[in-house]
Amino acid sequence: MSFTPFDLEYTQSKWEQIVEFNLTESGVHPISLEELLDGDESKITDLLKTEINYPHVNGIPELRENIARLYEGANGEKNVLVTVGAAEANYIILQTLLEPGDELATLTPTYKQAWGVAANRGHVVRPFHLRSEYGWSLDIDELNAQVNERTKIIAIVNPNNPTGYIMSEAEMAAVIAAAERVGAWILADEVYRGAERLQEAETPSFYGRYDKVLAVGSMSKAYGLPGLRVGWVVGPVATVEEIWRRHEYTTITATMLSNHLAAHALSPEVRPRLIQRARDYIRHGYPVLEAWMEEQEGLFSYTPPLASAVTFVRYHLETNSTELMEILCREASVFVGAGDSFGMDHHLRIAFGQEEALLNEAFGRIQRTLERLRG
Ligand SMILES: Cc1ncc(COP(=O)(O)O)c(C=O)c1O
Structure with missing residues (x-):
């Protein structure tokens, strides 16, 4: 291939x-690292004493708890898997869900990871546009035309890379309606959540709005910590388990230190x-x-x-x-x-x-x- x-x-x-x-x-x-720890002596001591073992393969509990807090209705024990960046999360989600004959519908322009991985695995990829002529708003007619009975996943990046566009409530509802119509999953890559320019409110997640949502997040963008290589997926417990089985084959786990630093960064005091x-x-x-x-x-x-x-x-x-x-x-x-x-x-x-x-x-x-x- x-x-x-x-x-x-x-x-x-x-x-x-x-x-x-x-x-x-x-x-x-x-x-x-100095700015992240901001003179917190007890945290610095804890980190210096940390044994560089394998951490929990699905992420240390404190980190999963802090992630779950960002998604209404999510439980850190059940719904969260910590990965090596959003890059791994996206990859193993696609590996878990896509079966022969399945299609992927994707927003464009976009960060083309889901697109490329699906195409390289032999799947038909059907794009639908954010339209520059309408301030990057979503072409809902095209979305509806591109999603069909073979669509297994609708992949969106919201807030969007490269345009920085945030979908309106009506556009999010249209994506959910299109997925619901054919029983497709929504792969919601939300790594720019928190990095809003004009509004104080954080961009709402797709998580919790429809059963078949896998929400992906990361420390790389809104937190300024790309070198931690920590991302995550939040989704229904059975599917998160299935994705976790792929994670064991791919990377086993993110590192012990990055788990602890990410947990610190996402704590209610530091975030x-x-x-x-x-x-x-x-x-x-x-x-x-x-x-x-x-x-x-x-x-x-x-x-x-x-x-x-x-x-x-x-x-x-x-x-x-x-x-x-x-x-x-x-x-x-x-x-x-x-x-x-x-x-x-x-x-x-x-x-x-x-x-x-x-x-x-x-x-x-x-x-x-x-x-x-x-x-
Ligand atoms: C939309 C999107 N998803 C995922 C990634 C990968 O992020 P990470 O550094 O968490 O692997 C990027 C990086 O640019 C991105 O823009």
């Missing part, structure tokens, strides 16, 4: 450690500080990007993101997006995501969850390259 690489992650592997300015990271600037930190980056960073785009005299069209530290902008140049991304890496040492990685050429995904001085320097460099390309 042919294999299609995960284009976005492949380009990140290739460029992110080489360039001076990495504006592809969809979370905010990562937090240091609000981390969410506020992410929102501060997002809320200060986006206006810097927008002001710069406005100065570019019609080069960009865009809908401001509602959440996340990235936005997906259309640029009005002939150059193909992968080519442009590579030119920017080579000439300006600035790395931005190519629209091609999300199935939409002539777009760039630009991250802005960084310090203002860094953003200004990076945008200045992009500008010099764009000026040369525009002649």
Whole structure:
């Protein structure tokens, strides 16, 4: 069977450690261990005494409890499985649910993990769009047309990567109605929950709104802890058990230290500080990007993101997006995501969850390259 690489992650592997300015990271600037622990002497002592054993394979109880608190009606004992990032959660969910002949319906543009994994396993993938011409709102007619009796999973990313769009209540209801009509699962990748830009309320989860929901979360985005490699799935007990059986084959478990650090970060005392930190980056960073785009005299069209530290902008140049991304890496040492990685050429995904001085320097460099390309 042919294999299609995960284009976005492949380009990140290739460029992110080489360039001076990495504006592809969809979370905010990562937090240091020192800032996370914030002088909490008893926590530091506990961590130093921790034996680096295998932790509970499904996540230490304290972490599962803290995760369950984020989902109304979820029980940390039964409904939560801790994984190595949302990446593992998504992968083993697909491995568990997809059987020969099953189809996957997916939102687009999107983080194309579910799409790529399903396609590489030989499944038909049917996209339905968020429409840029309508402020990235969901094309509900297309959703309904793409979901059929063979659809096993409807995969959505909400808040969305790359657009930062948050679905309305009506759009969430439409996704649930489409799933209910054919008995499909909803794979709700909600890793940007908490990273809202304009609203204080956190994006509601799909969990608890329909029986067949698997909600995926992560420490990587709204908490600034991508290097912990901790994610999770929350779902019905029997299905979580089945996914857990795949987890034992895949990674066995996340690490002992990352379980403890994630439990600390998600504790009711610490979590609000981390969410506020992410929102501060997002809320200060986006206006810097927008002001710069406005100065570019019609080069960009865009809908401001509602959440996340990235936005997906259309640029009005002939150059193909992968080519442009590579030119920017080579000439300006600035790395931005190519629209091609999300199935939409002539777009760039630009991250802005960084310090203002860094953003200004990076945008200045992009500008010099764009000026040369525009002649
Ligand atoms: C929508 C989405 N899901 C999952 C992931 C993977 O996250 P993790 O670092 O938790 O594996 C990413 C990373 O960019 C993402 O954007």
